[in-house]
Structures are given as C-alpha cells and as structure tokens.
Amino acid sequence: MPVRVAVNGFGTIGKRVADAVAKQPDMQLVGVVKTQPTFGARLAIERGYPLYVGGDGRLDAFRSAGIAVAGTTEDLLGKADIVVDATPDRVGREQVGKYDAAHVRAIFQGGEKPDVAEVSFNSLANFDAATGKQRVRVLSCNTTGIVRAASVLRGKYGVERWDATLIRRAADPTEVHKGPVNAILPTFQFPSHHAPDAQTIFPDLPISTTAVVVPTTLMHLHVNHVRLRRPPASTADVVTAFRETPRFQVFRSADHVEGTPQVLEFARDHGAARGDMMKNVLWEDGIHLSGADLFFFQAIHQESIVVPENIDAIRAMTGLAPNAGASIAVTDLALGLRS
C-alpha cells in the first residue's frame, strides 16, 4: 500500500514536491493545501490534486472564487501518513502542533531552523538517520548542494579544509519585487549560515562559507576550494567521482555550457519538467586539481534541487526503502534524473 502524502503549501517548492510525489510508484498524493484562491489553487485542481484550505475561515473565499475545495488542512492531515511542509520560511514551525495533533510525520524545509525537527537530512549523506523519525528537515538549496558534494569528497579523499564562496541569485524568476537590479551585495556574516547548516549533517566538516548576492534569477553558483586529505591521482579521477554519483551533472568542454543559462537550456532541451535541474551542475573545465588542492564550480538550481531529497526523506522516515541507494534509484528514475 502506498504511503499517503500531503503537501502543505503549493508555491515554488510545494508544487514541485507534489508533482514529484505524484510520479512515485510507492506514494499517493492525498492532497495539497493553499491559503489563497489564487492561480496556484486552480493549477492544483487542473492537475487533479485534491485541494484543501489552510488558515481559518477562508473556505468562503475559495467558494466565491468558484474553486472547489475538499476541506481544511486538518481534514487533509486526517487522510495522510506524512506531510511535506512547504509553507513559507518560519511558518513551518507554527504548523508543528497541528501535525503532532494529527499524528502524521512531517518533513520541513531548510528555511526552518534545524531544531524544528529531530534531524536534518540529505539523501547521499545521512539517509539512515531519518529512519522512523517523526520530524525531519531537508536542507535548503545551497546547503543541499554543498552536502551532496561533501558526500563525494569526504568519503573518497577526506576534506582538510573547504572554502566556498556562494554567489547567490537575487530572486526567483517570479519574485519581481525583489532586487538588486544592478549591484553586488556582500553578506556581512562570517561564515554565512550555510557552513553551520552543512555541519548539522557533517559536524566535523571544516568548511567556511561566504555569500554574495548578484542580479540574476536563474541559479546560484558556488566557487569551491577544497584541500583534500588524500590527493586524487588526477583531475580526471575527481571528475569520475562526481560523475558516478547520482544527482551530479558534469558538463564536458564540448557541451559549450558557458554559464547558468546554458545549464537551464540543457534542461529545457531534454524535456525536464518546468525546465528544472535537480542535480548539482559541474563542468569538467571547471574542476581543477593542483596537488591536494581541488578547485571547482558548481551551479545550484534554487527552485528544484531539494525536490528529490524531499522524496527520499519520505521513504527514509516511513521505511519505504531500505537504504539510500534504493530510494535514490526509484526517485531518480521517476523524476527522469538518470542520464
């Protein structure tokens, strides 16, 4: 019997997680929650997702907009084994009582602080830690990117120290009220919150992160310098290590992928839903080994990268899959991530 999954929130992350759940062979999407009768509400209905209303007394607003709803969040939780919370940052925490009262397991996003959950989660790094848990937190987009890469490098080469400069996109494409338009904005926090967040998974990871915001909407780009404990034989050895790991796309020089737009063009060309790129993106030309010093760029698609991790977290918590490899294989097949 499939696990019954509810998705609370139907914005950038929620709509993608709902679509992803609907594609999994071992899950059933029992419904999604919206608080406003906007375009997203119609989209849920067009997709055939049962629609529930969050917040109090808003059923009328949906009805007067001619949008049929199946009930309230509480009604939905009563039909679910697990809920993926995709509400806005810091709103997730306010939902905890509701989820507990309904005796459903809950997955939170990286916009919540780590203590919202029993454990923070990344599929490649600590799948087993989520086994049987009631509340799990998936890392945010940038931290997911870092921890995926750390999973490759730590095990194989050891990490002595890691400097990452995170060049962050200013806003998602539809966040048209956010800037900056023509500026570079440093983040005056050392390290930025990403390093301690990565350390919720790998407490001993010697990483320092620095963040900067730039005027683009497409993807983040990480500039990494990692001192490895056990130097790889060659750059090619590192390339292979990334390439053989799930959820890494390593472009070749001949691909002429000059930057973030070409990455997303590749996704569009290959028919990815919404043109999403759920893998960490690296370039062969952008990986350079000098002794034990590894330099590499990676691009992170902020809109979609955490989607497969949310799916795996469902399996880890509910025992749907025995281990990370098994879950990742199913997730990635269903989402078209196997290249």
Next chain:
Amino acid sequence: MPVRVAVNGFGTIGKRVADAVAKQPDMQLVGVVKTQPTFGARLAIERGYPLYVGGDGRLDAFRSAGIAVAGTTEDLLGKADIVVDATPDRVGREQVGKYDAAHVRAIFQGGEKPDVAEVSFNSLANFDAATGKQRVRVLSCNTTGIVRAASVLRGKYGVERWDATLIRRAADPTEVHKGPVNAILPTFQFPSHHAPDAQTIFPDLPISTTAVVVPTTLMHLHVNHVRLRRPPASTADVVTAFRETPRFQVFRSADHVEGTPQVLEFARDHGAARGDMMKNVLWEDGIHLSGADLFFFQAIHQESIVVPENIDAIRAMTGLAPNAGASIAVTDLALGLRS
C-alpha cells in the same frame, strides 16, 4: 502519405520547429542540418532526428567528435518535399539556390528580407496566399505578434490608426555575450522595421512602430494604442474577441500574472515543452477601451512564437490542409495550445 520535412539549422528556432514537425500527424521529419558538431548535434541524435551536415568538408569534424551523420544538406534535400530554413539571419538567402536545385519548397524566417520569398505569411492573416507557393517567409517574432492582433481587430472593428511601442528583450537567455546590462536603448528608426514588415501582410494597415531595447531575456512587450473604426460595445467585447481567437492567451486579474516572468511560469506550470509560450499574451486588466481608442499590452515569446506559423506554412504550401482553420486546429492540438 505525410509530407517529408527537412529543417536546415538547429538553433533556437530550428530545434523547436523540428520538435513541432515531429509531433504533427501529417508530417515526417526527415532530418535536420547542423554545421558544427556541438551540443545541438548531440541533441538531435538523442531525439532520434537524422542528422546532416551543412557547409563543405565538415563531415570529418563530426566524425572525429564521434557524432554519426547521415550525409550533407544536399543528401537531405533529396529526401524532402519541403525545407524549413532556420539558419541565422541573412544566411537563409544564400540557401535559395540549393533549395531550388533540389526542387524542394522552402520556408524562410523573418530575419530574411521579404523578397527572399514569393509571399510573407501569417496563419490567421493570409493562409491562402501561400497555397502552392515554392518559397514562403514566416514573419519575425514581433511582427507575428502584431499581425495576429491585427487579424482580430481589422476584421471585427476596423483599424483607423495604430501606435505600437515595442519594448524588446536584449537577448535570448543563452546569448550571454549580448547586452545591455543596465540601460534603455532607443532604436533610432521611425518607424522601426516592424511596421513595414506587418504591411507585407496587410498593406493598408495604418500602423507606426517604435522600438526600444531593455535588459531582460524573457519576452518582448508591446504597448498598443489602436483607434478603431467601429467602436466595440465594451472592453469585455474586445476581451472576448481575443479570447475566442486561436493563439491568444488572455490572463484574468485573479491570475496574478504581473509581468513576463509570471507568463513563463504559467507555461512551465502547464507543462509546455521548454516552458515556451507560443500564443500572444494579453491581460484583461491590460486591455482598456475609451470610446474608439483601444489600449492593450501584449507579451511575445521571441523564442517560440513563430513555431506554429512555420507548421501552418507547410500545410498551406503543400495543400495538406484546405484552409487556415483546419491547419491551426491540428497544429494547436499537436502542440498543446488549445486551452
């Protein structure tokens, strides 16, 4: 027997036309032409499109890149009834002799001057004019948008005069070497080339166009003021006229489509291939009637809007469809444009 279609060029337009041809029930894509063994060449092969090489003596370059090719442009033309020329601007003209020598009909894009063909073409406006022609030119993206709108307004209300300000995107998403980054650039040509181009279809259309370039990659936006000869009863009447015409998407206020990113988000959400929007996009809130004066905005997706017109042109020239309505119905069904 399906019409056999070749596509010469596999860039922004060519790859979309090839995909669109492959989806039509009455057409067969016999091959596409690339001149360089780049990523696009691999994409063609992944999609199962027979790949041919343009230019002289480049077969070796493809072979040394490990890309299997089926022959040269001439070989492909020998297997085709019609070729869609999607080569870069002004390169199409150089292909005419080749197409004539192979006795294939040819469709050119709007980057070529009108006299490259016997007639310029738009599905809603002059489908029949392409019947039996050897060489037809599809309008460019902005002009296609204008002529579609003119097709609605001319017949129903008459156009006394039309002022259109075309706010053009700076570059396509992957044209990363083009600017401007932080500027507004007026085009010092009155009218801009769009007005005379629209008049290749409607010689008596009293339109003046002015163009400006701005730093965005997503879509063009047209600001229109049309003086109508026969005033509509109401704004709602005009909204209905657009909404009932194929290839128009009219967003409602409740859709919260604030600008060009939300238009493309709608396309992504609805599973459009590559997130494309092949329709003229209007907003109910962006249509305003004041007596005989009609004001309206329309957004034009420069990467894809001409694709359905290319498909219809194939049918018009080869007699595959008896009239515009019949062709548009099939094209739009195959491309998912019927809402």
Next chain:
Amino acid sequence: MPVRVAVNGFGTIGKRVADAVAKQPDMQLVGVVKTQPTFGARLAIERGYPLYVGGDGRLDAFRSAGIAVAGTTEDLLGKADIVVDATPDRVGREQVGKYDAAHVRAIFQGGEKPDVAEVSFNSLANFDAATGKQRVRVLSCNTTGIVRAASVLRGKYGVERWDATLIRRAADPTEVHKGPVNAILPTFQFPSHHAPDAQTIFPDLPISTTAVVVPTTLMHLHVNHVRLRRPPASTADVVTAFRETPRFQVFRSADHVEGTPQVLEFARDHGAARGDMMKNVLWEDGIHLSGADLFFFQAIHQESIVVPENIDAIRAMTGLAPNAGASIAVTDLALGLRS
C-alpha cells in the same frame, strides 16, 4: 536679503535641492532635517548644512551617534521663510499643519497628491501661477519631463493628441531591495497617473500615457507620438525648438549617445555634480516628423530632474524673480545647466 530656505528630508531629492539652494546667489540654506542619524546626517554636517532632527524624541539617537544637531524641525521652521518638503511620498501631507503653524511657505514634491497644495508647478509652463502662494507642488520626475516638452510643443505647434509610453527604471541605484531583476512589468492603469498629473498644469492637454517598468536604474525613457495642429516645416525646425529652450539637451548623431548610460557618461564627463542630468534629453536621430506626426524619445533622470523646478518655485512664491525667464536664467547658471 536672501530668502531663507529649509529643506525637510535629505534623501535623493532633499540632498540635491539643498546643494542647489546653497549655490543660488539669492537664497540662504538655513538647515536640513533628518530623522535618523545615518550617513546622510554626517554628509549634511560635512557640507556645513545646519542639521535639525525630525520626529519626536530622537535627539538622543543623534547625540549618542556623536552627531551634533542644531534643534528640531520646529526650530528650523522658525528661522525659514520657506521650506522644501522632500520627505518620502505621502509623508509630506502630514507636515502641512507644522508648516502652517510656523507660517512658512512650503513646496511639496510630486509624490504627494495635487490637493496638498494650491497649485502644481512647472517652471516653463506656469511660473506665474505660483506667485505669492503658500503651498506649491512641484511635479514628479516623469511628469516634469512631459510638461517641459509640452511647453515647447503646445505654444509653437499646438497639440492635437499625444501618446506617451513611459518606460520606467525599476529602482534608483541604491534601492537595492527593489526589483524586478529580469522582467518587463506592465502597469495596469489607463491612462497611467502621469496624464492626469500633466493635466494639473495643462488641463486641455490631450495626452494619454501608458507605463511599463524595466530592470534598469539609470533613467526613464519616454516614447512619444504627438499629432501637432500646425505642422512644423521640418524635423530640423522641431530640433531647433527644443534646442533653444532651457533644460533640453539634444544630442547629435555624431555624439554616439546610444542610450541612457551614454547620457549619464556625458554628464560625468562634463563635471555635473553627482553625474546628474537635470535636462530633458533628446536625440536628433530620435526626433522624426512625418507630416503633422511627431515622434520623439526623451530620457528623464529621475534622481535630479525636478531640482531646478524646486529652485524656481522658491523664486516664484517669494517674488525673488519677476518671471520664469529670469528665474531659469539664474538657476541654470548656478547649476551649470547652460550649455
């Protein structure tokens, strides 16, 4: 004896007006008001402008930041004949009672509604209307640009109708939290508020305005189509009319001023304070006459264009100058606007 001028607010407009007042031979800047002890407060002191504190009980905040202040807004008003209100939009209205109580004349900015004052003002258009008034409102940046141009065209040629598309910059350079980053945003209001605002000066001006926001910080650009009542002899005749009017800069083709950045580069090259361009900017190549139809682009520097009008309004209200020409001549000489 010079007129004693206070400036309430020391942001984008206030700091420029204060500097401009300080340069006038017939005015004395008696002080500026800040509400927060930020960088602007230090700047005022560095410039030698007496600094006063707005709002209640904030003197302590300035003192603890080590910034010497001369008193409160009320103290300053007691020393002034006139105050230029440069507080944020809609805050100006809240100051009216304070100004009245202090028996000072007041000038408001275009972010306030017209009824905040007895009359709206533009130097070229209605200087005399401000004579002896207690409260006058200077138009906003875009409307100032329109009304200046209307002053040229109305008198000389007559205006039968006018279509203006206002392509607005997204944010000022330092407004880094405002977007959009990669979008074109239509304004769903017909006409935009600019047309009725221009009609506060010229009630019979048959203008319709439409507005769009684009991702740039430098200047607005207006695309104009004006039907004139009395056709000019030639385009050159119109060029001359603009060129002979104060506060118009008409670039020649040989100047290679491609767009808004080159306009501001010209200002920087010529030593304009802050690189400002306080004139309406036109291009010879961007003015086109076709019968009675005049097309022209004009660029408007939103940060500075209203500064000379604020200075002239002071003279008009206080009788410092007998007429517009006399005031403009002094203002422009002092501000370096005579070319």
Next chain:
Amino acid sequence: MPVRVAVNGFGTIGKRVADAVAKQPDMQLVGVVKTQPTFGARLAIERGYPLYVGGDGRLDAFRSAGIAVAGTTEDLLGKADIVVDATPDRVGREQVGKYDAAHVRAIFQGGEKPDVAEVSFNSLANFDAATGKQRVRVLSCNTTGIVRAASVLRGKYGVERWDATLIRRAADPTEVHKGPVNAILPTFQFPSHHAPDAQTIFPDLPISTTAVVVPTTLMHLHVNHVRLRRPPASTADVVTAFRETPRFQVFRSADHVEGTPQVLEFARDHGAARGDMMKNVLWEDGIHLSGADLFFFQAIHQESIVVPENIDAIRAMTGLAPNAGASIAVTDLALGLRS
C-alpha cells in the same frame, strides 16, 4: 620644470589619467591622442587639452568634423617626456616602437602582457622598482586591488595562503553591447590570470584566484580568505591597518553601505569627479578574523582605480618624487583621495 606628459588614448582610462595629470602640481599635460573624431575628441577640446590624431591619414576626418587638431601622435611625442599609453588592450604593444623612436618613457596598462615593460608597478608595493625605467606597466584594476591589499597584509602579518574569488562586473556602464543580462558565468581558468599577475609584483605571494562574471556594471567585488602567518590581535587591528594605509576606504556599519551602489553613491555625494572611487573599498562588517584566518570583502571600481597608480608611475620613472610616500601624498591630495 614640470614633467611633460602625453596621454595616448582618451577612453575610460585615458580621459581619467589626462584629468589627473592636469591636476598635478608637478606635471604638464602636453596633449592627448584620439583616433576618431567622436565625442571624446570634443571633450578633450572642451577641457583645453591639445588634441592629436593617431593612425594614418585621419587628420582629414577630424577637420571635416570641424575638430581642430594640433598634429599627429609623432608630433605630440616630440613634445613629451613621458607618454601614458591608454590604448585598447594589446594595442599598446604595437606602440612600443613609436615611443622608443621618440625617446620618451612609456607607461602601459594592465591589458598588456607584463613583458611589454621592464617592470610591472604598484605604488604601495614597488614604487622604487620603476625608478629610471623606460617602460613600466601599471597593473589592471583587479590586480591593483589585490596588490594594494597584499601590501598591507604581507608586511604586517605575513601571508601563508590567500584564496580570492573575484566577482567581476560584466561591462562598464557604457559598454551596452556586452552581456550577460541574466547569468552567472564562471571563468574556466585556475588560477585566473590575476594570481600570476599579482605575482609579477610579489613573486612569492601564495595566492590563488578564481573569477566569475555577473550582470552588473558598477564595481568588481573580491571575496578574500587569507591565512596570516602572524595572527593580528583582533579584527579591529586589521581594520586599523587598512584604514591607516592610503587608498583604502573602510566603511563603518553605521554608514549603511550595503553594496556596490552605495559605495558609488558615497563618491557622488562627496563630489568625486565622475563619481569615481579610486580607493579599495572595505567594510568593517565585512572584515572578520578567526584565529589566523582573515576574511574580507573588497570592492574595486574598474573605471578609475588605476588612475593614481599611473600618476605615481610617472613620478617614479622620472624622479619627480623620492619615494612612494612622497608621490602618493601629492597624488592623493590633488585627486581628493585624502579623507
């Protein structure tokens, strides 16, 4: 007797160097060279700079444009003791023969390869190395920024290793044909050319640089992580070290300088010519010491930062100043850089 200085090229760097030379008490600007009769040529004449024509047979073009010229490059070189070459990248090298033939000393810009000159130069780092030289090369903008910072850190604390990520602006404000508009573009070179270029000054500097291009026009931003040999007592100690060195501007938290636009607004507010910022810009909040690990951001104004170094190089080569301190003091006083 003042040193007679010629400036060959009058673009972004050339016009600024010419202005700076004109402001020095011990130098005489004998003329500038333009190759085209464009706006820059008129600007030179407006500023009273004798104008000479570069290239062959172009005197006629200037005369027919009504621009008076004093002669050719050769004529100018005959009147100069030293020439600052500000021609486009890689054009400078072609001028060497001409300069040698005229027996003038020559200063080249960082766009030329190091071997164009006897030595590469930075005022703080190796002023004495240019003494008496015939050909000296000033570093490029980013490298000048790095070497200035290295001059502070090397001497006082020692540098064990240095990671710098250079987030580069896409284009200068008026380079409207350059992109990208909405992208992050990694530079696939490790290290980027900046590290070896800095090592032309400090051969033993253990620095690695990585570069990325982003869509903005204002300034570059460097993200630095430096491991020091002798740990400073505190972050404040480092702040003081930068603040006490010429050509560093360290903003305080209270200044609310959020990013690159606010830096340039500060320059505009303080009356800097062209709104330029010729100092390295740091933020107190953007300097962080953790043991021996120093993290800091610095912003670099690509249009102007090399100007004072060009001036100092003139003094170093010609013996106008006995040492770096003496030259920097005069340069910075004349340019308004002493705060």
